[in-house]
Amino acid sequence: MKYRKQFDRQVRAEDVWIPTRDGTKLHARIWRPTDAEAHPVPALLEYLPYRKSDWTAPRDAQRHPWYAGHGYASVRVDLRGSGDSEGVMLDEYTETELADGVDVINWLAAQPWCTGRVGMFGISWGGFNALQIAALRPEPLKAIVTVCSTDDRYDNDVHYTGGAVLGIDMLAWAGTMLAFTARPPDPATVGDTKWLPMWRERLDALEPYLHTWLAHQQRDAYWRHGSVCEDYAAIDAAVLAVGGWADPYRDTVLRLVEHLPGPVRGLIGPWSHQYPDRGLPPGPAIGFLQETLRWWDQWLKDDDTKVDDTNVMDEPLLRAWINDPVPPATFYDTMPGRWVGDDMWPSPSVTWDERPLGGADPVIVRSPHHTGIDAGRFFPFGNRTDLPPDQREEDGRSVCFDSVPLTDRVEILGRPRVRLRLDSATPRANVIARVCDVAPDGSSTLVTRGVLNLLSRHGRDRAVEWQPGTFEDVEFELNATGYAFPPGHRIRVAVSDAYWPWVWPHGTRGALTLHPADSAVLLPVRDPGADAGREPIRFDEPEQAEPLAVTVEPPARGRAERSVTHDVATGEWTLEVDPNYGGSRTYPDGLSYEESALERYQIRADDPLSATAGSQWTIRLRRGDWDAEIITSTELRATAAEFIMDSRIEARSNGETVAKRAWHRTTPRTSA
Template sequence: MSGEHVTIPLPDGTRLAATLYLPERLPAPCLLEALPYRKDDVTLGYRAEYEALAGHGYAVCRVDLRGTGSSEGVARDEYPPEETGDLCAVIAWLAARDWCDGGVGMYGTSYSGFNALNVAAARPPALRAVCSIYASDDRYTDDVHYTGGVPRWLDLVDYPAYMAAMNALPPVPGVYGDGWREEWLRRLSATEPWLPRWLAEQEDGPYWRQGSLRPRLGRIEVPTMLVAGWADGYGNVVPRLTAALERGGVPYRVVAGPWSHADPAHALPGPGIDLLPEMLRWWGRWLRGDTAAVPARSAVVFLRSSTPPSPDRPLVGGTFHDLPAWPAPPHRAVPLDGPLTGPGPARVLPGEAGSRTAGAPPAEAESRWVALPSDPGIGVAVWNTCAGALPWGQPLDQRDDDARSVTVEWEVPAEGLAIVGNPRLRVPVRAPGGGALAVRLCDVAPDGASELVTRGLLRLPAGDRADAEVELDVVAHRVVAGHRLRLALATAEWPNAMTLPDTGPVHVGLGTGVLLLPVAEGPLGPEATGLVHTPPPEPPETDGVVWTVERDVLGGVTRCRTGYGSSAETDGGGSYADRYEGEVTLDHRTRRQTATADTLFAITWPDGPAVTARSRVEVVADGGDLTVTVTVTATEDSAELRTSRWSSRVRGLPRK
């Protein structure tokens, strides 16, 4: 089934490029996905999904967002203010077509999952339901920009670099038609890279609230399906949004598995499922009125179990469970009174909330302060907290980083321990010069292997004493009997996050600290039925993939390198290829850090020229200040068409 190219007019006269996949029987409900990732070449490979949905009787519309792909305009930023209005206009246009029955659903993965939620909060009349896959409700706390108020570092060599290059590609000549080259020149002249603004906006506020659903969770009134993965970095939306939907009486469904930021059918780690039947049941209920398809509220949750860590695990232990709603077990308060560091006898986790000092005299509890290590390179084994295809793999064995951290550990009960939700650490801190508190919760096997369960980071205020609360990422994980639960504390999580300047010691008061664990008592729920399971994932392809960690012992520098790419044919005998190379470094003595990325897109068309767009991103953190330089070059038939360069300096992070 081939798609039909159409243009959709917006109220301001801008035209968006869209592709329609229409079923045989019309009129039909329509499903909309809107992305900045070029529907006709870069993400053309997703077409099989739209064809499958059309084969089940749904019209599908795929849209290039303003200023991207073959749409007119300028891509000024991710989730700009006009984007939601544009998509509300698109929904109205779709609902008015004679081939549409008047009902529209919106769905998508990552970026299009974000804007599906944002559009739902805008309440366009024809929107009946949404399905948001691997998306977030908060750009500042739960995206690729900041974590705990600290800039993400490893992400600098990926998303910001490839968006700078992708936005410099031209419209597709055969789709845009006459004037495509003039539109390309206008795009090259007017489009600026997004990264400098992201690094300049260091504090949460109005800029990050734009495009973030979190301040408006209660605005969603249409049925909402959320798909999340425990190896993906965007899962924290699930407990927040389901709680708001519960309060508002809005139907929802959650499908949460072990997956990374990839199709659940083949994402690492598995086990995987075919998501198409889940979506068909969802759309059947809310776009076709099939009340037997799915309950008004329900959840399918994979409870992961202890599994040896590996960067490319094909499978993890655990089971899927059917539940009437997203589980929200109460938090159990666990005192931080286990042994500090080392394999000595550990306390057994209490079965219910007890005193925070487990009977220790107040004076003894108050004196239990420890200094966190100042090692700026702790965290390499965490890697990137939003895994996907290699080299964005899964966390490594944490034991080396654990050995360089302050750790507290406990034996788990004989029946094991099921953690479902967001753990939180509450602990007093003394950080006269500010700094960061990095928290890792690990599952430690009898042989000493340390599997990362979840993590959290918080930029600390400067001061003699403050009470800190660190919320760790959402997870559903069972620590099996015979294993230990380990809490590891440090002041860095590099290269996932930037290491802050050395502003002096950071102390934590373990004696009055408490770990709040959302512990599911008893069975989580019956084992899930009705899922369409997929074969175990094949070993990931590693040809052309670079993932190295190097330590210059004499120079005191750690260097991490990444590299990957792909190629494919496009419609009509054209071709598409991309390549991404990145490097981050950390000088352990001076804490100077660098991030360098090179991205290349190359496209040929049978009825047009060969074009390329190349970006180079260079970021240096020195003394807390950031210097960012972005260079973008576009070529046509090997001749340079335009090179643009932007450079700016951002003052160091303000101390809260």
């Protein structure tokens, strides 16, 4: 990693309040060249609820000053009701959030130090709202960079997958956001007399997002809002879409390069849910800031002010990393592999290889309900326990179909599909398919997977119960991947009807009957000679601005980052996870930010109604005589007929309770 202390243009940072149409003011930090009033520059916006004063401050310091030093005003804004901004935040990606974003863009474009051209970038939430605001077409917004984001809020987000409830992140993310939205503004920014009334306003407005998310179990107007896949043509800004094979949102990159009508380029590396320059596993990291600078220069600057005169549209439409085979592990510092490029998507270099599962006799799929305990983290974050371990135990809980040992290397790129001829013993059931790379020693590396709630087999907007005793052909996509199977290895397709805690089980114990001879996996096989004669794809080494002087506290002893226990007598399995988003740290301004979280998922192997998921958070902020603490808990369980939600929060100031609330809600299980 190369750190830059000096740039061609001297940089200044300032905090400002940006007004919105209803008078609510959003707090922003702007890094820009000191001579921008005399020589105006384009503006870049990152717009998040994660608090620029503490939670994202180390990451912000890496990129915003760097962009400013290269001739941009780089702007970090706290969403309404988050960080130091006024107002309250009631949900993800609300119309208010997006309208505020448009107000901010128009305000930036009107500043005397701005040329009137604006770009927007972000990862995860910031990548989501960059796409969504681009679809609103504010005139100054000319380009975006969206990283680890989604175009489909229902089927490619943290709530549902394949029409099934995401047990692991529906609950965990709701618990996280309950704690996050309850955090107070900083009195050092908003004032000693204002911070407590602002905090009380936030606490009074709290309603766990889980209540809303579980009230919409099918793809309805709630989920279509903010899903740009509903109308790709609404986006005319230039879009650089970025993802990682270890990130759950990677499918979006392929859909965007296929469907966006305007300028678009896609980039998928081996990365987790992180910016690709940060060096967090799995690598290799790339010079991502330099790559995005080329994008900004192309769309936001005049020719005489560009750093690089090459046209970014000369790059392949899609640049993707092909992972070479590796033994299964929960952590890879660097993945072996290579970059490939395709000028069209779908690519003529990729053809479908249909492989029947085999066997003429039907087989019964009836997995124990703890199948999925070795699925790994839904959002790999660069931690040592994030990725799926050896899948042999999971394979043993599934019905597996193996190819013969391969005679040649087989590279796949895209979204594999499975077609299964099934009958379900119950009206409601899930089916899960995994593709694994099985080495000669029997070790099994997860390559990709997919889920289908059979209720949604005719569309995510409806629930159609299965008629037991009836066979149907169902087909569904697995997550996108770029992977090379080597000679001598076997391709395994593993089928199960349980995948806890990723997928919440239906309320009745069932079983599937599968006809292998009428079932197949369809692999997107890429021609290994497709890159002959093409210039190799290369990236600069990572470069960032000088890091923020943050002191990170070591994690508490005695707590594993991820642990699995099995009570043999009761048959209960328990998964405990410390999400380890960064832990506790002290900032240069004296702010101490303490964070502790624990997720717990429990189920008995023989009882789908034994499933419970819980999330606990404690966050404490201190500086001088200011001391604010938030303690939350969220729990989800279910009967055969309804989901049951219990949430609690206590907020304290200097040890005294400011607010204490509890919620108990139920909602019918309409399709999940």
